[in-house]
Amino acid sequence: MIVGTAGHIDHGKTALVKALTGTDADRLAEEKARGITIDLGFAYADLGGGQITGFVDVPGHERLIHTMLAGAGGIDMALLVVAADDGVMPQTREHMAILDLLGMRRGLVVVTKCDLADQARRDQVVDQIRDLTATSGLQDAPVMMASAVTGEGIADLRNALSQAEAETIARHADGPLRMTVDRSFTMSGAGTVVTGTVIAGRVAIGDQVVVGPSGLAARVRGIHAQSRVATEGLAGQRCALNLAGDQVSKEAIHRGDVVMAPALHAPTMRIDAMLSVLPSEPAPIGTWFPARLHSHAAELGARIVPLGDPIAPGTQGPVQIVLDRPIAAGIGDRFILRDVSAVRTIGGGHFLDLRAPARKRRTPERLALIDAARHSDPAQALQAMLAIAPVDLAVFTRDRGLTDAATRMALDRAQGQIIGPTALSDDHLRSLRDGMQAQLAQFHDENPDLSGLGRERLRLSLTPRLSKDAYLALLHLDAQAGRIVLDGAFVRLPGHEVRLTDQDQALWNRISPSLTGQIRFRPPRVRDFATDFGVDEKEVRRVLKLTQKLGRTDQIAHDHFFARSTTSEMVAILRDVATASDDGWFTAADFRDRVQNGRKVAIEILDFFDRHGVTLRRGDMRRLNPHRLDQFG
Template sequence: MIVGTAGHIDHGKTALVRVLTGTDADRLAEEKTRGITIELGFAYADLGDGGITGFVDVPGHERFVHTMLAGAGGIDLALLVVAADDGVMPQTREHLAILDLLGVHRGVIALSKADLADDARRAEVTAQIAATLAGTGLNGAPVLPVSSVTGEGIETLRLTLAQAAAATKARALDRRFRLSVDRSFALKGSGTVVTGTVLSGQVSVGDTVTVSPRGLAARVRAIHAQNRPVQTGIAGQRCALNLAGDGVSRDAIHRGDMVLDPALHAPSDRIDATLRVLGSEPRPIGTWFPARLHSGAAEVGARIVPLAEALMPGAEGLVQLVLDAPLAASVGDRYILRDVSARRTIGGGVFVDLRAPARRRRTPERMLQLAAAAQPDAEQALRAMLAAPPFMVDLGVFIRDRALGPDAAARLAGAAVVLDAGGSNVALSADTHRQLVGAMLDTLARFHHEAPEMQGPGREKLRLALTPRLPKDAFAVLLSERIAAGDVVAEGAFLRLPTHIVRLSEADEALYLRILPELSGEARFRPPRVRDMATAWDIPETDVRRVLRMAARQGRVDQIRHDHYFLRATTAEMVGIIAEVQAEAPDGWVTAAAFRDRVQNGRKVAIEILDFYDRQGVTLRRGDLRRINPHRADLYGG
């Protein structure tokens, strides 16, 4: 269990930790001289539950609330200290508000300096504390009178903390590793050491990790968990990691960095989140409101963009947080906002989407998606997101941004239909997948009905006609599935239903029958050009070209060059002629001149024909020589 102290300056937090653990958490000379905590302090003790409880001692002065926030993230229980002589003070209230915003709902109230108050004063301050806790997550927390001077109540407090430690549940071990760095230093003989709370997962000696947001690769050389050397550190523990690697140094790693599983490295500078504004805030939160954002031990400048109307004091709503610098975070992380002068806490909330869009961020569809994503359970969130526009989720991003481990990822993949495109895995609900396949087949059927003379639509045209509109790589996977199932036939760049047969209109069929003799007979190797036929017959060239293109799609003719069409039977016959010339050639290679002489055509047209076969893979080319590719010789029935 990790215990975090909270409370006003000089209310005895550090002294209480010293009595409980035997460790002086004030480690800086200035702290000892001034008698106040400036930096985070850490201490550890076995309180009697058989485990090691870690204590994070935070500053109480208003100037160091940002340091308090660095230590408050990741604690299991708050030890709120209120001096019996002073009672509830401003920093008591602010620390309590911060704990509430961070979701810390387990706590013990230590009524410190009890030796300085009589029973009446104790009762008065206890009532004051109860009133202050009302409406917060710590409402009803036990209030225990204690004195670091006389020892009064210390054993009772120790027992209460031990019972709380025994009841503390293990954190998310099934998630990937994340540690929020609050200190980085160099240790003689060891090198760079970072400390922090393990937020999720586990890490072992020898593991490769990434320091985010910088993206610095490192290897774990040694681990101390709860102040003891171990081979593996787990979620919920305070750990010190001895790191090694190129560029790894105390100056390269800072408070607020995140040491994590390399698969999770994807920092964000634009995040959609929930925000609860404290009732003490003096004015509404409008668009582009400046603030300082605290998440884990990180602090970064931010601008707040409400996703509806301005948020009034005491209100809660969705906002977009535009950050001054990238942040390593996870969906579900809690954060705190303070004003830019660091004088007051504005509010806080939970990260909902780490990949927030800069545009169309307030559309009804976007609001539905955020409402779905805000559900705390990953599987419920995924199902809700798949039921809301745009009805698909990049499953890889969803899993990464929630730091989910392999087992959880496998469960999610089983709860959806996943189009695995290698670089991305697009998830759809079973209903959406079924509707999408139905819409694909209906769109092809409608196209065939409206244009029976056409082979079918192109792949991109079909993709753009469907809703939801899949990314190109995901659509390619879906299409491949349907082709393999026999629902769709692909012919080059065009798609059709298996039952569709291309038919020309009566007028187009009549024009084709007029063209056919020009491509047949003795002149079959020397057909007229499209424009020559159109000129001779005094009809639009576009009509002749259109009919020939449709005939090519039907497999009746082949377009050798822009202006030359050959009957498919002629195309196959010429493959046989190339094979004959090749067999007669001493070296087994065909020249353009030899082929030209056989088909009695001009050299230019002969080369165009051979180039066509090169493009189709029917012939293999070496300089100006060709030979039949045995693997494609039957492409035209040869």
């Protein structure tokens, strides 16, 4: 269990931790000289239950609230400290508000320095505390008396914490690793060491990890968990990790970074969230409101954009948070907002969507998705989201820190269908398939002489709109089921076919061998066929245009037609050419040498593939677009 202290400056938080653990959490010379906590302090002890309890001691000075916030994330229990001689003070109230905004529901309130107060004063302070916590998550927290000087109440407090330790439910440790960093330093003989709280998953010696948001790769060389040498660290423990790697140093890792499983690395600068504004805020929070955001140990600048009306003091509402630099975060993470001058706490809340859009952020569908994401249970969130729009399962899994098994369980409970990388509801899948059939039927009625509707045009006409990868997966599934026919870059219904007349078929039979034989990569042009067969160019051109509609040919350049089978073969050749290069980029000459035709024809072919998105061009270089490689079979 991790216990975090909170309370006003000089109310005895550090002395109380020392009385409970025997450890002085003030480690800096300046802290000992001035008698106040400046940075985070840590202590560990077995309180009698056989388990190691960790304590995070935070400073109480108003100017050090940002340091207090760095230690408040990830604690299991709060120890709110109020001195008997002072009673409830300004930072007591601010710390209490922060604990409430962080969702803290477990805690003890300790009246320290009780050796300085008689019973009447003690009762008076207890009344102040009850007023303070009346509307908070700690409204039912026990209030205990203690004195680090006389030892009064220390044994009872230790027993209460030991019982809380026994009641603490182990955090979910079978997901991907996330550990927030609050210190980074160099240790003689070991190298770079980072400390923090494991908020999800587990970490073991030898694990490959990533430090976010920078993306720094590292390997775990050693672990201390709850201040003891260990082979692994689990969610809910404070750990020190000895990290190794080419770029790993104490300067490369900062307070607020996150050590995580590599699959989770996806930093963000734009987040949709739910924000609660404190009643003490003087005015509503309006568009582009400047603030400092604190989440776990991270602190960075932010602008707040309400997704509805301005958020009045004492109320809550959805907002978009635009950060001044990337952050490594997870859905459900709590955050605190303070003003830019670090004078007051404004409010706080939790993250709902780490991939918030910069445009159309207030549409009804977008607001419905944000509301659906408020469910903490992944299955309930997924079911509510699927009722509104398709969901990218990889993003859903990563941003919530789920295992693949947990995602499958959520999908089963939400009764979703998987199409490629996307999950859909039964209703949306049915709507897509019905819409596809209706669009194709209408197109064939209006264009009986055309073989089919363009793939991208069909995608953009369907509701809900799928990503290109999911749409391609749906096309292939429906083609395999016989509901549609894929014809190059076009889609048609199975019963639709453009037919050649007997006379047109006869001319095609004469042309076809030249398009599929030895000279298939450099076939004759329209005028060449017209001269060879003694036929009007217009007739040759008309028939070849018809075969293009039938999916038998492709017009690579003006009056230059290639057989569809040859187009498919050239795509396969391009795959080989790209694979043979070091970085996937190739030149026209590389392709020309493989098909053994002239430079002009090779460039015309590549220009054709550029137009269809099969290749992507940069100057004289090209590479393949993996999303379009199936267009020609």
